[in-house]
Amino acid sequence: MSPAIDFLNFVTAETLGRTSA
Structure with missing residues (x-):
């Protein structure tokens, strides 16, 4: 993986973590 x-x-x-929180 680069x-x-x-x-x-x-x-x-x-980003997803902050949106969910």
Whole structure:
């Protein structure tokens, strides 16, 4: 997995987590 994909995956998780919270 490339660092760019890993970063986007992290940002997406953070965004979804904040939206759910």
